[in-house]
Amino acid sequence: MHSKPLMVSHVRTMKMNDDVQVVDVKGQAVFFMDSFKFFLSLYGHKLPLLCMDISSDGALLVTGSADKNLKIWGLNFGDCHKSIFAHADSVMAVQFVRNTHYVFSVGKDRLIKYWDADKFELLLTLEGHHAEVWCLSISNHGDFIVSESHDRSIRQWDRTEEPFFLLRKRKKKD
8 A cells, every 4th residue: 555645835934923932723823824914912821821722613712821720712802711720730731622612631730621611610630640741632523532641651531421520619608
């Protein structure tokens, strides 16, 4: 079986400032892809931005930073809907589950967290890595994720049909 070699060609270049550390087709500063025309800029993290992802419907952007926070942004106006203290150390990767507003985050705190970006709630925490978690990838159908860690392991996490329940903190009645 013969495979075709990968063919790529350079199309255009955009000069960036020295402080740009994350590049994604989606971006923290949002540009139109066809013209590279500037659309909007997103400010708010106190330390360098390390990761980002855009929801499938293009309505939300989630960013993760060395400041340990997730920020959920609306892309209509570039407003920060919510800033969440997400991990005990840097947030290394974030990714939306396709066709949803659910997002996974991983961090140097060895944890994988599953969030509802509409309700700004933590839904689930997955433990298992023995060192910093560097990245994750979600299958196209969202039925499993794969995470990679500094502990030199790659872990697959399968979705199950077991229900889980959120434990909510209840305010004490006086």
